[in-house]
Amino acid sequence: MEDPEFSVLTRVRDWLDTGHRVWLVSVIETWGSSPRPPGALLAVRDDGAVAGSVSGGCIEDDLIRRIRAGEWPERPETVRYGVSSEQAFRFRLPCGGTLRVLIEPLHEASWLTPLLTRISQRQLVTRTVELASGRVTLSPGRRGERPVYDGERLHCPFGPHWRLLLIGAGQLSQLLAQMAQPVGFEVLVCDPRPGYRVDWPTGLGRWIDGMPDDAVSAISPDPRTAIVALSHDPKLDDMALLEALKSPAFYVGALGSRRHSALRRERLALFDLAPQEIDRLHGPVGLYLGSRSPAEIAVAVLAEMVAVKNGVEVRQLPPPLPADSPPEPVACGMGPACAA
Incomplete structure (x- = not known):
């Protein structure tokens, strides 16, 4: 676009x-x-x-x-x-x-x-x-x-048009792609897993072949590029993040609960990323809206992306977790844990 x-x-x-x-x-x-x-x-x-x-x-x-x-x-x-x-x-x-x-x-x-x-x-x-x-x-x-x-x-x-690279082609990615295009983002999609491309709607973004880290390198992210990892597979998401967080992309986000996002930051610190690069990660991705459906999560992600794009400070934070709360489920894109 x-x-x-x-x-x-x-x-x-x-x-x-x-x-x-x-x-x-x-x-x-x-x-x-x-x-x-x-x-x-x-x-x-x-x-x-x-x-x-x-x-x-x-x-x-x-x-x-x-x-x-x-x-x-x-x-x-x-x-x-x-x-x-x-x-x-x-x-x-x-x-x-x-x-x-x-x-x-x-x-x-x-x-x-x-x-x-x-x-x-x-x-x-x-x-x-x-x-x-x-x-x-x-x-x-x-x-x-x-x-x-x-x-x-x-x-x-x-400057050039704004771009959004989605890692993962599940339901949440489809919804986010549908919302991002009217806002002015060119949508790019990467998912190396067999079968995910079959159900992707025709005309909804351009596919980037290869593994996620190769896809990030292939598009040469610039200050008008956003990269969001939504594959639900930590191996694929982390591969993309290792490249994205070192790039000039204006927004880098990853789906996951607060606890899983903390574990992801620990994993990323084991590689050649500086602390300030890891701090660029928006995870859990999106504004805290109490989202409980894939569509609501997509709204939260796009809202945060637009705020960062427009230079608006994102201040809304989720409530603190109780000290004795049970472990959050793995982020799946289908419940509040994904935006918590």
Whole structure:
């Protein structure tokens, strides 16, 4: 699945190649409950065709009206929506939210092909626009970088689509894959056990052949990759984790109860992993939601992944285990022990 902003830029390139004039609209600042975050893109063609979104529809209608009325700028210009209560009502911005957008006329876009090429090569790239001149420069991006507008320049990071590698192809993996795709993750699946591939739904992710450690190495994890071990087989899961925890993947998780997760950490410490690498492991995987079904566990895992992806600190913790509690069952994906 392509990143939405990558899709917009690809459409811009195609439109320019066919002789159309194009304006690129970027969300640069938001206040309150804005519909789209900074960095969101909308492309508007000279005939009113659009690609992408900055508001979900209301502001897009005004931008199309402006282009048809010949009101679009010939130089980069910022426009603020929702600044007054009348505007908030007119454009139906939720909760009185406000956003500022940058409108760029793309007379030429020599920066576009190099940007798309770097993204396709899974590189992080920062695009800088000087508002006074319209000049665009590209520079290497940094993990965790956010769009920044200083009144004179817009610095906006771009990167490849987000990926999720699932180790194991059981029911929980299928549910997580189904939920992760609409959120924007390309799903990859590895399970070397005979028979598991037979029941995997067609079109639900791309299979990576080989053993789990080989699969992790094969995809070359980067800061936009998540790896989650859900095979229920400690040998397979641990093989993947030994490679994943040494990689730049932004999220590495493994299914299991608290006690089994502690035992897994002890096993991992016997290999060439540093303590800080083992500390990266999300195990038990997912937010504690009291999950009692595979679907609820999948929700908990995806919620934690998205929180980490968005730079939100995950604070929710399960209640402590009583000192005299019986041993937890082996995590099976079918009960609260898997999220406990």
